[in-house]
Amino acid sequence: MKRAMIIAGVFLLVAGFIGLNLVNQASNEVMAVDVTHLKEQTMTESVIISGTLQLADQQSVYYEPDKGKVGELLVKEGDEVQNGTPLFRYDNEQLELEKKQMELQLRSNLLQLENIKKQHRKIDRQVAKAETDDMLDKDELEMEHDQIFLEEQQLKIEKEQTLLQRQSIDSQLEELTVKSKIDGVILRINEQAAMSSESIQPLIQIAAPGQFVVKGAISEYDALKIKEGQPAVLTSDAVPGEKWGGTVDSVSFLSNEHEQMEPVNGETAKVQYPIEIRVEDEQLDIKPGFQILAEIETNKKNGWTLPLSAVKQDGADNYVYVVKDGKAERHKVKAGMTTNREIEITGGLSKNDQVIVNPPENLEDGAEVTVNDQA
Template identity: 45%
Template sequence: MNKKIWIIIGVAALLVLLIGLNIWKLKADSNVKIDVTTLQEKTITETVLTPGQLKLANEQIVYYTAEKGTVKEILVKEGDSVKKGAPLIRYENKQLTLEKKQNELQIKSTNLQVSDLASKRKETEKLLKDDKENEALKAELEQIKLQQQQTQIELEQLQLQKEVIQQQIAELEVKSEVDGKIVEVNEQAALASNQLEQQPVIRIGTLDDLIVEGTISEYDTLKIEKGQAVTLKSDAVPDQAWEGVVSLISDLPKQQEGLEMDGGGVQYPIQVKVEDEIELKPGFQMLIEIKTKEQKANVLPLTAVKQDGEDNYVFVVNENKAERRDVKVGSVSNKMIEIIEGVEADEQIIVDPTDEIKNGTEVTIK
């Protein structure tokens, strides 16, 4: 009997030991290892980032205009340097040529009428001088004077028509509005009058004078000024950056299609003048980076701050347990975020809390 009792006691002790080991292991597994940090006073720079597109600063784009007629001749080729006023395209308009000839004939005919009426008036006045009481001659003279007035009005109208036609003929020769270089000539665009998307026939600009166009929010317009320094980057050349300066902030917002505004709210166009030499071509997508404010602040790594709706919080280590603490944040710069209130300078904050860390989770600092 005693032997059986000792066996039972031994088995029970073994079970207790195994259960204790499992409990210890579970407790050890639930203890999360973490990295911690504390508030650091650093100089942070608030930065506005917005996408943009590289463009020619002084550019003229010439499209085919069907109202002018057909393109008779393109007078330039790609690579040509042109001055303001240089001819680019010459149109041919047969209808306008016909209207010019008709106008010339009408003016010639009207001038003949003016000359004929002047002769008749002179002859009638001469007859009336010898027969002052002749009522028929008086009536005839008044009629001639009236016809002269009407003919003169008609002649003036024809002269105005002539000026309009001359102006339209002058516009058949499209001229350069800027000094620059011909960067594109598309002869097919001059023929495709029924194309769905109109393409430029000629594009003029200079690669030595480039800008980047983008948009900023209404809030950011209050922080950015003309003349402010800009850093420009491109995903196409990730290891390079170029300097620029804000050259324009529009007073009017970018027009939205339809009545609904997009999720970003009202956007204002912005232009940045490229200050450095840049090997990228117009059309490249750029990143506009504008530093708006520098200040000293107590900061934490961005990864330390979590969001729950509109609330920001961190996990503070308190007696080997994670304590959720709401914080008020300020400026964001690079990988740091300003902490205005919520934690003290000597408190340890978990650097990158994972989803398994909750309020009260036991933690071990690595």
């Protein structure tokens, strides 16, 4: 028993020496690393947003039940129209009746006015005659004259009121003729939309063909970076490999109203701002309604850069490993603009420094390294 314990102790001692030796060998192992240098190049910062392709200039005309029933349609699908072209007219019997009543009222006003004017002229002659004829009661005639004059003025006021009422009815009747507000083509006429007062579908859709925009929404953070006139590259998953040019046409100063909602599940709804991107290409293989990805170039500058894989972070600090005299030295650096592949270095390095690319996780400051042959 004692002999077995001695043998086990010797075995453990030998194993310990072997393990210690392996650790020492590992700690003395020289790591092989790849290096790079600062490179001066043009950096482009971009924001990617999603949106919907729409015709740039379009008009949707909805049925308005309070105006009456839809009468004759004056256009058909495919017709070219200009701003002001009549599209259809509402039939409103009540307004037509009111207009006839106003016409009759106006005729009555004019007849009464003409009659009172005749009386006015007659009394004027009698008042003038009373100046030389003592048989006529001048005071009584003047009182009658004043009464006729007052009635004439009241009839004139009634006539003006009738004219104003007729003008109002004429304006309402004019509005019964619905006109195009743009130059374009009649894309669709949906007569079923005029069958129900609760329809949410447009009766007529008009658009200027060949002019497209992408409409979407951006976060409050992106709204600070995206400006009018910035270029954009547009793509669609529906047409892989295709790209189209675009330009930011507008970024709304106000956020979407529907985003200002009550918190959901205790979280405040995110604020978003509408954005519109003008599509520069007129010939597209896609149709309105397609989902579009827009990569908007928000910044472009020349700078000294490193691959993203060369820069590590320690809290708010950025650092790299530089090879010097066969050892890895940790250098704190100042970073600027960042893209998907590169990061701008604004301080902490010189252009001749050998910076380790993809430094191993176990690399420590002062560790011995050897640089791989550069291809």
